[in-house]
Amino acid sequence: MGSPTALMVTSSDIAKEAGVSQATVSRVLNGDPRVAKQTRRRVSDVIERLGYTPNAIARGLVTRRSNLVGVPIADVTNPFYPELLEAIAGQLSGHGLKMVFSNSGGQPEEAYTRLLVEQRVDGIIFTSALLDSPTVRSLAERRFPMVLANRYVDGVECDVVVGDNHGGARAAAEHLLELGHRRIAVLLGHPAASTGRDRLAGFRAAVEEAGIELDAALLRPGGYSYDAAYAETLALLELERPPTALFCLNDVMAFGALNAARRARAAVPRDLSVVGFDDIRMSAWEAFELTTIRQPLAEMARTSVDLLAQRVEAPASSSRRLVFPSLLVRRSTTGPPRSRADA
Amino acid sequence: MGSPTALMVTSSDIAKEAGVSQATVSRVLNGDPRVAKQTRRRVSDVIERLGYTPNAIARGLVTRRSNLVGVPIADVTNPFYPELLEAIAGQLSGHGLKMVFSNSGGQPEEAYTRLLVEQRVDGIIFTSALLDSPTVRSLAERRFPMVLANRYVDGVECDVVVGDNHGGARAAAEHLLELGHRRIAVLLGHPAASTGRDRLAGFRAAVEEAGIELDAALLRPGGYSYDAAYAETLALLELERPPTALFCLNDVMAFGALNAARRARAAVPRDLSVVGFDDIRMSAWEAFELTTIRQPLAEMARTSVDLLAQRVEAPASSSRRLVFPSLLVRRSTTGPPRSRADA
DNA sequence: CTGAAAGCGCTAACAA
DNA sequence: TTGTTAGCGCTTTCAG
Numbered sequence: 001m002g003s004p005t006a007l008m009v010t011s012s013d014i015a016k017e018a019g020v021s022q023a024t025v026s027r028v029l030n031g032d033p034r035v036a037k038q039t040r041r042r043v044s045d046v047i048e049r050l051g052y053t054p055n056a057i058a059r060g061l062v063t064r065r066s067n068l069v070g071v072p073i074a075d076v077t078n079p080f081y082p083e084l085l086e087a088i089a090g091q092l093s094g095h096g097l098k099m100v101f102s103n104s105g106g107q108p109e110e111a112y113t114r115l116l117v118e119q120r121v122d123g124i125i126f127t128s129a130l131l132d133s134p135t136v137r138s139l140a141e142r143r144f145p146m147v148l149a150n151r152y153v154d155g156v157e158c159d160v161v162v163g164d165n166h167g168g169a170r171a172a173a174e175h176l177l178e179l180g181h182r183r184i185a186v187l188l189g190h191p192a193a194s195t196g197r198d199r200l201a202g203f204r205a206a207v208e209e210a211g212i213e214l215d216a217a218l219l220r221p222g223g224y225s226y227d228a229a230y231a232e233t234l235a236l237l238e239l240e241r242p243p244t245a246l247f248c249l250n251d252v253m254a255f256g257a258l259n260a261a262r263r264a265r266a267a268v269p270r271d272l273s274v275v276g277f278d279d280i281r282m283s284a285w286e287a288f289e290l291t292t293i294r295q296p297l298a299e300m301a302r303t304s305v306d307l308l309a310q311r312v313e314a315p316a317s318s319s320r321r322l323v324f325p326s327l328l329v330r331r332s333t334t335g336p337p338r339s340r341a342d343a
Numbered sequence: 344m345g346s347p348t349a350l351m352v353t354s355s356d357i358a359k360e361a362g363v364s365q366a367t368v369s370r371v372l373n374g375d376p377r378v379a380k381q382t383r384r385r386v387s388d389v390i391e392r393l394g395y396t397p398n399a400i401a402r403g404l405v406t407r408r409s410n411l412v413g414v415p416i417a418d419v420t421n422p423f424y425p426e427l428l429e430a431i432a433g434q435l436s437g438h439g440l441k442m443v444f445s446n447s448g449g450q451p452e453e454a455y456t457r458l459l460v461e462q463r464v465d466g467i468i469f470t471s472a473l474l475d476s477p478t479v480r481s482l483a484e485r486r487f488p489m490v491l492a493n494r495y496v497d498g499v500e501c502d503v504v505v506g507d508n509h510g511g512a513r514a515a516a517e518h519l520l521e522l523g524h525r526r527i528a529v530l531l532g533h534p535a536a537s538t539g540r541d542r543l544a545g546f547r548a549a550v551e552e553a554g555i556e557l558d559a560a561l562l563r564p565g566g567y568s569y570d571a572a573y574a575e576t577l578a579l580l581e582l583e584r585p586p587t588a589l590f591c592l593n594d595v596m597a598f599g600a601l602n603a604a605r606r607a608r609a610a611v612p613r614d615l616s617v618v619g620f621d622d623i624r625m626s627a628w629e630a631f632e633l634t635t636i637r638q639p640l641a642e643m644a645r646t647s648v649d650l651l652a653q654r655v656e657a658p659a660s661s662s663r664r665l666v667f668p669s670l671l672v673r674r675s676t677t678g679p680p681r682s683r684a685d686a
Numbered sequence: 687c688t689g690a691a692a693g694c695g696c697t698a699a700c701a702a
Numbered sequence: 703t704t705g706t707t708a709g710c711g712c713t714t715t716c717a718g
Contacts, residue, residue: 010695021705026697036703051485056461058695060712066400068443068462077426077624082419089419089446098458100411101444103432115441118399121410142394255628262629279421285598286605289628323427353711362688371714377687401711404694 009052017313018046029054060120069097069308070116072104074128078224078252080280080297084127084150084312087301095309097122104128109135117144123308129153130192145311151194151302152321159307160321163295165195165277168326169202169247171276172293175328177210177247179336181273184214185243187222187229187238196224199249199277218243222253229256237264237272244273244337251283254290258333269335279329289332296324350397361389363493365373387484401462412440412651413446417471421595423640427470427493430644438652440465447471452478460487466651472496473535486656492647494537495664502650502663508620510540511669512545513588515618515636519588519672520553522679524616527557528579528586530565530572530596539567542592542620544675561586565596572599580607580615587616587680594619594626597633599675601679612678622672632675639667 011029015022020043028043035043046052055249060066069092073081075199085101087146092099111137116124125144129136131154139146140156148160171312176184186203200219207214220232229248233256244267248254254276261268268274276283279294303322311317354372358365359390363386370378371386378386389395403409412435416424428444443464445455456478459467466488472479474497482489483499490502517561519527523622529546532539543562550557563575572591576599579585591597598620604611619626646665654660 008695012695016555022695022704023697026695027704030697034703036682041705053457053460055404055463055695057400058710059462059697061398061404061695061712062697064710071444074420076425076432077422078418079422079425082422082425084446085419086446089444090449093445093450093455095668099434099444100443101414101428102436103429105709106433107436112436114396119441120400145645167601196543259629286602287598351711353710365711366690366713367688369711371689373713382687398711401694402713404696404711405713407694615689 008055009050011052011054014043014046014050014052017050020042025220028169040176046277060123062225064120066120066122068100068119068121069305070100070113070119070121070124071100072102072109072112072126074103075225076103077103078226078283080250080252080278081127083280083297084301087298088125088127088149088305091302091305095305097305097309100307109133111129113139119254122312123147125149125304125308127151128193130190131194131197132192143315145308145315147304147308147311149300153194157319159304159311159319161300161304161307161324162194162322163300163324166202166205168277168293168295168328169199170206171245171328172277173203173206173210175330175334176247176273176275177207177212179245179273179334181245182212183218183241183243183337184245184247185220186214187217187220187232187246187248187257189222189249189253190225191221193224195328196249205249212294222249222251222256224250226252229253230260233257233260234264235260237266242266242272245275246272247275247335249277251280251290251292253277254292254333255282255288258288258290268333270338273337274333275334282330284331291331291334292329294327294329300324351398352393354395354397355627357386357389357393357395360393378506381676382383385404388459390676400448402613403579407463408463410440410464411443411462411464411650413435413443413445413456413462413464413467415445415455415459415467415469415471417446418448418568419446419568422625423593423595423621424470426640428645430641431468431470431492434645434648440510440648440652446643449502451475456482466490468651470494470537470645471646473533474540475535475628486658488651488658490647490651490654492643496537500662502647502662504643504647504650504667505665506643506667508541509548511546511620511636511638511671512542512592513549514671515590516546516549516553517665518634518673518677519616519618520550520555522616522677524588524680525555526561526586526680527588527590528561528563529557530563530575530589530591530600532565532567532592532596534564536567539592546590565592567593567596567601569595569599572596573603576600576603577607580604582675583613585609585615587614588618588677589615590618592620594621594623594635597635598625598631599678601631601633611676613681616677616680618677626672627674634674634677635672637670639671 011025014025136153152160222229276292279292283290354368357368479496495503565572621637622635626633
């Protein structure tokens with residue numbers, strides 16, 4: 001078992017070589033202004049010459065800061081998350097922070113969270129927390145620095161950044177209603193995700209205000225997944241009286257629906273109107289031109305990082321809840337229903 | 344400045360509480376078989392009771408192992424990478440390793456690599472290395488554990504996992520040639536990426552063997568990016584004599600091309616045949632049904648992790664180069680050219 | 687089987 | 703302005 005980096009240069013090596021104390025090397029490293037210009041120069045030269053790289057592990061042990069932030073993500077292959085991830089990564093590096101990433105889907109939340117805590121990450125940004133997550137709850141009780149991005153957890157006191165899911169879904173409903181749809185199906189998200197609950201609630205509220213009732217048989221589980229949405233849409237389309245419109249609780253499911261419609265030779269929006277949620281980049285592609293609800297994803301991600309950074313500095317400050325507006329983006333997947341017979 | 348985790352329980356706390364030495368606690372933690380069953384039990388109970396989480400930082404300082412692996416990725420929002428990332432993440436956690444992720448695009452390679460080295464990651468998996476990368480070269484010289492996944496770097500001695508880019512591109516060319524195409528455009532990748540170079544070489548070789556010459560004016564820069572591909576395709580379509588076929592050096596560019604074609608009202612494959620490379624999941628979607636070259640991405644990713652894990656154990660062992668086969672997948676974006684006038 | 691003690695490489699008082 | 707010293711929380715000999 002060979003030690004991987006046995007011959008790593010240390011600050012003591014630098015000190016010896018430069019003829020100063022190890023503490024001085026440390027000062028140079030941390031830009032301590034008290035170090036004499038000359039000394040600094042001498043030390044810097046040696047550092048350069050020996051190719052010294054400070055050991056963040058040792059530093060972390062004493063500073064109690066790892067500059068590491070945990071970012072568990074349910075499913076990176078869901079294109080919603082890469083957009084979030086990109087923005088988070090960018091903002092983190094602006095704060096001098098590094099990301100410990102976990103593709104959390106599948107594995108038990110508690111396991112990967114424990115790993116993050118062992119690693120002494122300075123904080124965690126949860127992007128896919130479930131409503132009743134015991135892990136998040138326990139972390140919150142221990143006042144562990146974290147922010148819930150995109151989704152929140154019921155009754156947990158901590159920083160939260162979300163979009164206006166209720167309002168966005170309401171806008172989606174109003175759009176569909178206005179077009180004349182009455183028989184509307186919904187592809188649900190994860191049953192335990194706040195996003196799904198809020199979006200359904202907003203949608204339902206608007207529909208009921210219009211004096212219409214959502215047919216429970218048309219509320220289908222989708223789990224925010226492409227595959228499930230694809231299958232459900234196929235099934236929906238085979239119904240005796242298929243819906244004229246379909247509200248998908250996220251864009252990825254809308255793509256599943258659109259592809260299923262194509263497969264079933266159902267014309268969109270003539271036979272079926274489709275609305276998504278999130279407005280990820282692909283939604284604007286000519287292949288989809290999806291009508292959807294836009295959320296300022298990048299901004300939300302950046303804000304999450306900022307909040308976390310502040311939280312790490314001031315763990316005891318009161319927690320904040322930021323809600324970002326959402327906006328209906330009309331594109332080509334929605335139109336009036338074909339016949340008013342269904343209305 | 345409040346210390347974030349000031350009140351973290353340490354192994355000494357556990358020791359005191361359990362009435363044993365701190366060393367014994369450490370032994371229990373690491374499953375040392377010499378510890379008496381009774382002692383182990385007592386210690387474990389206290390650990391449980393006080394909610395103790397071992398400090399990986401402190402451990403890393405002495406073991407010289409962080410169990411962290413750096414994974415820089417050029418652009419997570421390019422859907423090719425999430426598929427790689429997912430597989431890498433899964434395999435890493437199987438090895439008890441955690442991922443330090445960087446969305447490297449934009450920032451200088453040297454900067455984020457330095458961060459990883461400071462963090463004392465056990466190794467790095469490069470997924471987007473450029474052919475002449477000085478950083479990779481210098482890391483290799485210092486025998487830093489790393490594997491080049493997907494792309495390699497010229498003249499660098501280290502573990503490499505790639506697909507058969509040359510062979511795959513050749514298959515793409517033969518397919519197009521067989522269909523009767525003679526006027527073929529190519530959307531290139533990153534000029535300094537081995538993938539792009541090899542794919543172009545393979546494609547060119549096959550075309551020239553058929554006694555045809557690639558029109559240099561139809562070799563367009565695409566940078567593996569959707570946007571560039573979209574723009575270039577639009578331009579290509581406006582040519583006096585547009586190409587009848589387009590070989591895109593990755594799938595994402597093919598999607599750009601397909602969407603551009605739609606925008607320009609060019610029928611695929613009637614007016615333009617399109618071939619991609621990678622066969623990411625989306626390529627099979629009804630919206631695209633892209634003819635492309637399949638690479639065993641997940642398998643390549645898993646292999647990369649395995650190689651790295653082995654390399655960390657045996658830094659001096661001789662390096663390996665694994666090439667995975669590629670395969671033409673015929674779908675709906677390719678067909679014979681409309682008129683033989685162009686042939 | 688268990689404890690004592692010596693660090694790992696760094697930062698941060700405290701002196702000088 | 704610089705050096706000395708004491709740890710940070712662990713693992714790992716070395717004794718016993």
